[in-house]
Amino acid sequence: MTGCLKEYQELVAALQVDGLALVPGPNFTRALGHSFMSHERPFVVVIPANGAPAAIVPNLELGSWQLVGFEGAVFDWRDQDGYGQAFADLARHLPLKRIAVEGQVMRVFVHHAFKQALPELEILDAEREISGLRMIKTAADIAAMEAAITISERALHAVLRQVEIGQTEKQIEAALIQALFAEGADDLAFSPIVAAGDNSARPHAHARSDYQIQDGDALLFDFGARKNGFCADITRTVFVGSVSEEGRAVYETVLRANQAGLDITRAGVTAHEIDDAVTGVLEASPFADRIKTKTGHGLGREVHEAPYVMRGNHQVLPAGTVYTNEPGLYALDKFGVRIEDDILITEEGYRSLTQFPKELMIVG
């Protein structure tokens, strides 16, 4: 286990539960210092308020598990025997009436395995509190994100030099992915979005192989590398060949909204205040009916994590938080524009981890 076991133990006490159950994913990796696959196999660490943690480990993982240096009871199970006994043994080992889980990571089959062993168990979704422990980034976290961002920006520069009218989104996406790995990505932070023309107005578009880029198209890239366990998430929208007056006006509006968010960013600001500043610019523009999304989300081991930067979230954001500032305007019959930066909140203000130019760019 890493040194952060104590943090989780304190959370168990604060939540007034008997234990906290982590499953493979970002918190598990942070707590154990090693990442694991789960697939169809339950794999769980339970941290009680006091005393040693306990784990349910698939038998075939014991060789990797050895590297963790886990100090606590381990209940392993083999595929052919099933995992029921391991949960029953864990239930006998730790008295659990109420546990906290990561609701956005744990899947229903693990939930049901707990309930099978302990029918009266109360399973509390404490995603916000558990993942919230990752909100303030360490220097090492930030260094990893900067590495991921540098790789991503170099890849985008390389790809933009090659964009031409007539290419398909799918071709450009393939070039982007190859460039990311050529620049040193460990993995993709998520499936990239490369969308032109009307497709750029779908916030989570899929690249098409049957649409060729035309003169005047908006071309939106939303992508990121993963490096040393951390994600980049950057969006830039360029225009190919030329840009219409409307394209320019929409672009400048989105850029002003992005800047408005930066202007009020400093330790102590709330997520609500940032979104209100950003969305306020969009609402005051002639394009208010094209608003589809909130300002952004936290970024770290996961590409979407706390804090969610939206009106109504009055969470105070401390120095060390990294969030995405990604306003956009989307018209399904026309085009979409989004500009996304990865922003580190500091005591004095902010530092933009993304460095890629934001001036309107015409390529191809």
Added chain:
Amino acid sequence: MTGCLKEYQELVAALQVDGLALVPGPNFTRALGHSFMSHERPFVVVIPANGAPAAIVPNLELGSWQLVGFEGAVFDWRDQDGYGQAFADLARHLPLKRIAVEGQVMRVFVHHAFKQALPELEILDAEREISGLRMIKTAADIAAMEAAITISERALHAVLRQVEIGQTEKQIEAALIQALFAEGADDLAFSPIVAAGDNSARPHAHARSDYQIQDGDALLFDFGARKNGFCADITRTVFVGSVSEEGRAVYETVLRANQAGLDITRAGVTAHEIDDAVTGVLEASPFADRIKTKTGHGLGREVHEAPYVMRGNHQVLPAGTVYTNEPGLYALDKFGVRIEDDILITEEGYRSLTQFPKELMIVG
């Protein structure tokens, strides 16, 4: 929706539930013909036994949702408003007392959102039955898997030509990933395993940057491309520079086990029978104490899916099933060997979708 809605409706009736809830993932993509991200946002389609399905859709996805041609009620929700109302509206729209869900895909926060709207709702884990509908592959499914496998095998050939004593696992992994995308992969089917020496004895090892490959090392590759939504999953173990007598003996044992599984594969065999034949060879060898895993698993839209090829699973496997035949022997203080093929079951026997040579290979 695609043409397979009726299949899901029939399953609802067979399971004696009021509806079946699908969330973004392989079944959702198969049912809708389009794939979606979910992240922190609940996104659910509920299919009742009779009548139109209904969906809970994040508002920002409506532009993409339009492409689905969904015929049923849609309850969309915005981040700033939360999703509670959408679940309440769905609950009023469809009378649900008992629903079936994909336990290995749906996460606890969606489970809890259903329970919040309908405290008495019974949520049945029907992963096996729902994902079981994907077990028999169509010609298009198989073509996609063959494309993914061809890409993977070309990449492995390219990488093996470059392997040298002194390289790190991490360097070789990076070369493999770049080769996969250069050959046309849409994505990685999973994070590749590239493990040498003692690390090859960890079934789910992580590539190390601090270990240089030595003469005589086993070097294990377990990886695959994803293409058109389908996965390849192939393992080959080579030796670098030279091979010990023990290395050769272990390799030949694993290869015989792999072949024993193929020899009894034909439509109508059970998963148990295949594993029994494969594991039987390993057990009869001098290396029986190095057995760590079952024979394999189904392969398709997910890299691990039904059927699970292990003793005790007496499921009859029909023609059209694709499974991985991946026996291995693992000694943590020495090395591991695994050989994995992707096998299509036919009426007459089988067709190995993987074509990469299996004779013991010394590289570098």
